[in-house]
Amino acid sequence: MEQQTKLEGEVAKLIAEAVNLETPAEALDPDIRLFREGLGLDSIDLLEIALAISRKYGFQLRSDDPANGTIFASLRTLSAHIAQHRTR
Amino acid sequence: MKTATGAAWLAEPERGSAAAIGLISWLTLKLGRGATRWLLYPVCLYFLACSGQSRRASRAYLVRVLGRKAGVRDVLRHYHVFASTVHDRVLLVRGRCEEFDISVQGAAKVDGILAQGRGCILLGSHLGSFEVLRALGHFKINTPVNIVMHEDNAAKTGRVLAHLAPELQDRVIAPGRPETMLRVKECLERGEIVGILGDRPLGGDRIWPCRFLGETARFPLGPLLLAGTLGAPVVLFFGLYLGGSRYEVHFETLVEGETVAREQRPEVAARWLERYVEWLEHYARRAPYNWFNFYDFWDAGAH
Structure with a gap:
């Protein structure tokens, strides 16, 4: 497993808290898939995560973002998206 | 998926060929409802002869809801009610509501929510016609209605309808995508209605x-978890077909709209779901032939 960056570590913690992960946040592989296979999250989990992200980082994830396929692909891609759009 | 095969039988290209549906729809719009309704009889007889699985499912359901033996005549009546609602859908999506005698009970429950600028989840079912909702503009509810449903289902049952009313296609929200629930949330935030059929699991x-008509069946908890997460009001919707040109629409308030803490959410959502199933049973008894889940509903979990 690759090392998590600082932001990835933070986002892993946010995900673990939002959806009650059994895996400890620091053990999450940054490249593991979030949706369905991989971490096995569903659309409701992703909504929880999106709500937590908007509270913590001050921006909204949008359903009509053409990049959604990549944004939600993994911890790494989600963190990269947050780094780009965060307002706090 | 087995759940989809039964119910969509009339519209499935491999059964009722797309060409035949296209022809019937065209005739219906040209000649009107009354002049084309007789076509439903041969269609029903054809399905009675050819669809063993739906026939068995129909009978198993009818025995439960009627509390007596169900014969071929009952199954035929069941098919005919379903075929009638599919036939009427062609006119409903075209806004031809004057052909129908529709009574609405409880519309104020939805009005009250929308008047506050809030959106609402309209939790329907495969009991009766959801499309009769298209007639609500007729009753001064002019808020956009989005519907969560499988696009491939929509493509099958809806290719003809999509052609008739292309504007409705934009309002279909595909389930099981990463952004599905985000889209529902955005629709609700804009004060719109989001329709979900709450009696069939959408996969994953x-x-x-829950106990339904005397035995345990599996229902999706997702829509109510969603309501608890977003604090969205949930109103139940039943569009029952009562024969002739009569429809009876019922709205029932299930949840006023309260955000539930995450720890309590599964438990609270399950309680709401149980109430939904009680209403479902109530209206299934009121209009028993309106049940359009033509697969073994109680065994669905095994598939």
Whole structure:
């Protein structure tokens, strides 16, 4: 497993808290898939995560973002998206 | 998926060929409802002869809801009610509501919510016609209605309808995508209605067992978890077909709109779901032939 960056570590913690992960946040592989296979999250989990992200980082994830396929692909891609759009 | 095969039988290209549906729709719009309704009889007889699985499912359901033996005549009546609602859909999506005698009860429950600028989840079912909702503009509810449903289903049952009313296609929200629930949230935030059929798992769903007509069946918990997460009001919707040109629409308030803490959410959602299933049973008894789940509903979890 690759090392998590600082932001990835933070986002892993946010995900673990939002959806009650059994895996400890620091053990999450940054490249593991979030949706369905991989971490096995569903659309409701992703909504929880999106709500937590908007509270913590001050921006909204949008359903009509053409990049959604990549944004939600993994911890790494989600963190990269947050780094780009965060307002706090 | 087995759940989809039964119910969509009339519209499935491999059964009722797309060409035949296209022809019937065209004739219906040209000649009107009354002049084309007789076509439903040969269609029903054809399905009675050819669809063993739906026939068995129909009978198994009818025995439960009627509390007596169900014969071929009952199954035929069941098919005819379903075929009637599919036939009427062609006119409903075209806004031809004057052909129908529709009574509405409880519309104020939805009005009250929308008047506050809030959106609402309209939780329907495969009991009766959801399309009769298209007639609500007729009753001064002019808020956009989005519907969560499988696009491939929509493509099958809806290719003809999509052609008739292309504007409705934009309002279909595909389930099981990463952004599905985000889209629902955005629709609700804009004060719109989001329709969900709450009696069939949409795949990959969280399931909860509830007693329905005397035996346990599996229902999706997802829509109510969503309501608890977003604090969205949930109103139940039943569009029952009562024969002739008569429809009876019922709205029932299920949840006023309260955000539930995450720890309590599964439990609270399950309680709401149980109430939904009680209403479902209530209206299934009121209009028993309106049940359009033509697969083994109580055994669905095994598939």
